[in-house]
Amino acid sequence: MVEQLEKEFIADINEGADGTDSRCGVIGELGCSWPLHGEYKRSPSNSNARPFDFEKRVLQAAASAQESTGAPAIIHPGRDPKAPSEIARLFSEAGGKDEAHGHVTPGK
DSSP states (O other): OHHHHHHHHHHHHHTOSTTSSOOOSSEEEEEOOSSOOOEEOOBTTBOSOOEEOHHHHHHHHHHHHHHHHOOOEEEEOOSSTTHHHHHHHHHHHTTOOOOEESSOSOOO
16 A cells, blocks of 8 residues: 555656646645544454554655655644644654644644
8 A cells, every 4th residue: 555655646746646747746735633543444254343554654655755756745733732743753754854744733
């Protein structure tokens, strides 16, 4: 999943978004909840679904795409005082640069 998202981000920047020649200048806005949400996988043989870290994987893909393209990433953290710094940490650990965040004021 991370590799596919990374390829999509890179293609949007280098080639154009959604089959057009309009190239993106930034990665994002990456909207995050707080705490970061997973996505549940269910199958007929597994009724006890386990979450996997969907939002963390999106952040990893964006960080990798940023390393490849040099494009800034805009991240909208969840509405919690801890969210901006924790999401910035996760993004940085994945290789991203903490360059731009949108809507960093925690909700009241």
